Amino acid sequence: MIQINELEKYYGSVKALRGISCTIEKGEVIGLLGPNGAGKTTLMKILTGYLQPTSGKATISGMDVCEHRLEIQKKIGYQPENAPLYQELTVQDFLMFMAKLRAVPKDKIMSRLQMSIERTGLKDMMTRVIGTLSKGYRQRVGLAQAIIHAPEILILDEPTNGLDPSQIVEIRGLIKNLAQESTVILSSHILSEVQVTCERILMVINGQLHLDSRIVDLDTGNVLSLQINNNDANKATSTMKKLPYIVKVTRFAGRGDYVIIRVQANSSHVDLGKNIFQLAKEADWDVRELRSESGDLEMMFREAMRV
Numbered sequence: 247m248i249q250i251n252e253l254e255k256y257y258g259s260v261k262a263l264r265g266i267s268c269t270i271e272k273g274e275v276i277g278l279l280g281p282n283g284a285g286k287t288t289l290m291k292i293l294t295g296y297l298q299p300t301s302g303k304a305t306i307s308g309m310d311v312c313e314h315r316l317e318i319q320k321k322i323g324y325q326p327e328n329a330p331l332y333q334e335l336t337v338q339d340f341l342m343f344m345a346k347l348r349a350v351p352k353d354k355i356m357s358r359l360q361m362s363i364e365r366t367g368l369k370d371m372m373t374r375v376i377g378t379l380s381k382g383y384r385q386r387v388g389l390a391q392a393i394i395h396a397p398e399i400l401i402l403d404e405p406t407n408g409l410d411p412s413q414i415v416e417i418r419g420l421i422k423n424l425a426q427e428s429t430v431i432l433s434s435h436i437l438s439e440v441q442v443t444c445e446r447i448l449m450v451i452n453g454q455l456h457l458d459s460r461i462v463d464l465d466t467g468n469v470l471s472l473q474i475n476n477n478d479a480n481k482a483t484s485t486m487k488k489l490p491y492i493v494k495v496t497r498f499a500g501r502g503d504y505v506i507i508r509v510q511a512n513s514s515h516v517d518l519g520k521n522i523f524q525l526a527k528e529a530d531w532d533v534r535e536l537r538s539e540s541g542d543l544e545m546m547f548r549e550a551m552r553v
Contacts, residue, residue: 247272247429248293248399253302255288255453262288264453264499265302272398275425277444277461278433285453286433287327290401293431294324306399320349323397323428327404329388333377337368340376341390348395362390365423367416382413386420393424400428406439418443454499456506463494468511470518473504475532482531483507491516504534 248270255263262285270276278286291297292304295315304311306318332340341362345355363369366386371379376387385405392400405421406414421432421443434440440447441461449457474482479497486509487495494510511518519538526533 247307249303249305250289250293251303253289253292253304254300255285255292255297256300262453263292263299263302266450266453266455267302268448268455268458270429270431272429275422275430275443275445276432277440277447278431278450279435279437279440279447280450281435284435284450286450287403289450290324290403290431290433294322294401295319320395321398323392323395323400325388325392325400325402325405327407329384329391331376331384331387334375336373336375337363337379337387337390338372340387341394344391345394350395358394358396361396362394365393366390366420380413382409382416385409385413385417389417389420389424393428397428400424400430401433402430403433404435405432406434406436414439452501456498457496457508458498459496463510468516468518470509470522470536470538472507472509472522472526472536473500473534474507474526475534476503476505478529478531478533479505479507481529482526485525485529486522489521491518491521 250266250268250270253263253266254261266285266289278289280286288297292299293306293311295311295318298312306321309318311318332343335343338359341359342355345358350358363372366389368383368386368390371383376384379387389402389405392402402421406417409417418439421430424430430444432440432444444461446460447457448455472482483495483497486492486507491511492509493512494508496508498506498508500506509518509522519536523536526536
């Protein structure tokens with residue numbers, strides 16, 4: 247459904263995105279993970295048509311996001327980090343206004359309004375003025391406007407930012423409910439939030455895609471990572487993939503002359519560290535570091551930030 251190919255975005259001399267490529271299939275729940283300033287919001291704004299890339303291409307349902315911006319925006323529901331709400335309007339008036347802006351047919355406005363209210367738990371807040379609502383309920387209003395037109399894709403930028411623990415649990419459940427009918431891209435820098443809400447993560451650091459993995463594949467038990475010179479990386483990747491006990495070899499960006507290769511074995515009984523160390527020694531690879539991992543998302547995030 248969403249195809250991203252070598253996407254780059256520069257703000258003057260600042261490189262916000264550096265050659266990001268990935269594919270997102272229909273019905274997936276994607277966690278877009280990374281620290282503040284990593285490029286997550288820039289990527290989402292390109293997908294929603296608010297920004298144009300410096301180079302590269304992104305398509306949604308086969309349509310280029312630059313050439314078919316209005317058609318694509320009809321397919322997308324977007325909640326920015328600080329959802330712009332009309333504070334003086336009631337919840338009902340605001341959502342009806344948004345339905346008209348989204349070109350919902352007149353004969354379907356009331357049914358779409360009822361659907362969005364029920365799914366976001368706003369039934370008792372319909373006549374309340376938005377400016378009087380708690381932050382948690384304002385977040386719900388932001389989600390309601392994002393789904394009022396029944397979008398195929400739902401893009402949420404830090405939807406739980408600033409909420410208390412009970413509100414976070416409520417919004418988390420709401421997102422899982424919404425994911426039953428839409429492809430969801432959830433941006434966050436909160437690791438636990440992504441891990442319990444999403445099926446797959448895209449980790450963006452310093453404008454580069456460092457990791458693309460399903461959540462279930464992270465809990466591996468026998469994983470290590472190598473920081474290896476880029477000149478040796480291709481040969482090392484090819485060699486390790488041929489080993490009978492290796493089930494997955496993933497290469498992602500580093501800094502300078504070094505990249506990271508993550509290696510997963512099919513058994514906890516394999517002495518993966520010893521075997522790969524011996525292989526690197528015999529092949530004379532330029533390896534800066536060889537480190538075991540637990541497969542934990544937080545550890546992987548720290549590793550990526552450390553490079």
